[in-house]
Amino acid sequence: MMSSMYSAVSGLATHQKKMDVIGNNIANVNTIGYKKGQAVFKEIFSQTIQGAGAPQGGKGGTNPQQIGLGVDLGAVTTIHTQGGVQRTGKPTDLMIDGEGFFIVSDDESLNNRYYTRAGNFDRDEAGNLITVDGMKVLGYNTDGELVPLRIDKTERVPSVASNMIGIIGNLDSRLAEDEVYNTDTTIKDSLGNSYKVNFEFKKTGDSNTWELAIGSIENISNGDIVNIDNPSAPIEITFGDSGELNTINGSGTDFNIDIQIEDIDGSFFGNGDDIINLDLSKLSQDANKNDAKGFDGGKDGESGSASGNLTGFSISADGVITGVFSNGMNKTLGQIALAEFDNNSGLEKIGNNLFQVTPNSGEPQINTPGSSGLGDIKATSLEMSNVDLSMEFTDMITTQRGFQANSRVITTSDEMLQELTNLKR
Template sequence: MMRSMYSAISGLKNHQTKMDVIGNNIANVNTYGFKKGRVVFKDALYQTMKTGSAPQDNRGGTNSMSIGLGMSLGSIDTINTPGSSQSTGKNTDLCISGNGYFIVQSGHEMLYTRSGAFDFDETGNFYALGNGALVLGWMADPNNNWNINTDDKGNPVPINIGGLSSLAPQASTAMNFTGNLDSSSADSAIVPTSKVVYDSLGNEHTIYFQFTKTAVPNEWECRISAEPDFSTSIVTGTDPIPMEFDTSGRLVSPTGVDVELSGISGAEDIDIDIDFSSITQYKGESTAWASYCDGYTSGDLRSISIDETGTIKGTFSNGQIRDLGMVALATFQNPAGLTNMGGSLFQVSSNSGDPNIGLPGNEDRGVLIPSNLEMSNVDLSEEFVDMITTQRGFQANSRVITTSDQMLEELVNLKR
């Protein structure tokens, strides 16, 4: 009878532990990135009353007899099934669709989380709301054409865009023309157009173009100048430029010319390659124009967005878009082995395996869903059923104790 009491006590204690886990799950039903816990029981030691024997001398064998001494906790597991995504409308919120954890740095410690409630602080740090941990990834290099070097995937750095808030100007170097010159135009018909270009300081300059139909069939002339009256030429070579088309209306020569704007105060000369190869000569309206020209003035960072690959894109006041950085993800051989640190943060343990750090969407890492957060994976209906069975298990064990006590009372009362 004493064994039954102590067995029941172990049941009471461990059912209380299970109830604690259920209560924590329910408390975090609306916690972003939360992963529910699960309690697994196992039976405890057994006291052997009689060992078994093998068959012999035309007699069958006998089984051993033993009495269990209660139960104990087998494990408290973290269930890493993904939660559903919830749209937030906040462009810095991120949800992982698939495997992986965000990598954050708290002090000098590297931690991991599924909660993607992030934002940028006043100094440009990309950080986790609530605990201030810095989100890790890779940064763009403005001195290397804004490339993001992810070759060293094992060493992500804190994402900080404070030094990438301005974009230096870029001088124009290339221009492309498109459109049509009317083949039925009268001799000496003029088609004017112009295009804005930029010098090395970001100053705007206008280049003027004038296409003139000649008396020779399928031939036009083009004059290029920095003055609207075409008083000076900026063409490197013959001016005006003879433009010859074939009988199919395609430009034969020249397909391109070089122009140079020199003598600009404080800035370098502008040297531009102009591509005329897309201009045609068909019957119809004359629409020849410079459809593209590179170069831009300086700009300040105006807005930020993050795509499904974790690339942080910045839009500048001059209309340019640049990749500023990229968010890193880590996967583990045994994510259930991570140590829960609280605050939706996890730490590497000896049983989780080392982190496999890389780009979102690569290998077994999931892609990101911008402007969404991952909900808790707690199922309330499941938790309530577990609560009922846990309560009944606790009641049953307490009834064993009261029944054992009554039996002891009857034994004591044998002598009055």
């Protein structure tokens, strides 16, 4: 009779532990990236009154007779299901849509690494991406090394010299002989100075032939003129009967011309030898208005630009951090790194939304988002707790009833003992 009391006592203790787990889940219902716990019971060893017997003669076998001696806590399992999405609009708030953990560290050597699903990050004075506790978020730099990610407001991109001018559009086939169409474009030297290049298209006596003359190049800021070295005769352009580009200076295989510009003190055009390539492959001639227009850059060409400072950034689904600069250029600053484990439930919670590796979790496999089974990154969003309040309250009710039932076993056993002691009066 006494064993029933001790079994019930074990039931009280175990249900109390389960209620502790439920209470912690409910307390963390709004904790970013929280993964709920689940208490699992197991039976304690049983007292065997009679062992099992094998069949013999005309009789069948007998089953063992055992009385259980209570219950114990088998495990508290961490459930790593996906939490809900909360949109924040903050560019450093990140969510993993799928498998994986962010990697953070609190030492310079990066030997201490921790893992989290909470992506409510910010930046420190040096531009490092950090957690709310100041741990640095790790990712890949442009050389592919795993380092603390940094989005530095002092980041800048240097000026880029123009190396190609493209002219695209139509020349009006209805123009009379010697009529002229003028257009222009703007290019930049290696210091970011802007220059205006003038083009003059003149219709010749042949209805399908034009002459292109390249005028002087004017510094827009001060009006200084930069001349073309050794100006050659106008470029002869011919079109086919259907308006398609046919030949440039008699050649029908190469629609590009190199322009040699006078040396400019302290700066240059093109790749350093003051040569800019003129791409005419997109020209056509139809009976429509003139709309041919030059533009900086072309197929396989890089647009010139002034230097620029970092004005903003964005983080893509594959974790690439792209800086946006004041000159309109973009530049990759780094890429978020994620870790995955063979057994997520084997990770140990250490507080502050962090997990650490244990012998049963396996070693982390580190890769980029969206690869090797890892989830994508959702910027300006956070993953909320995966606690389901309706399920937690249901478990609370069943746990409370289990606790009450075990209490009743103790009081009933006590009444039976009382009756037994009252046999002798």
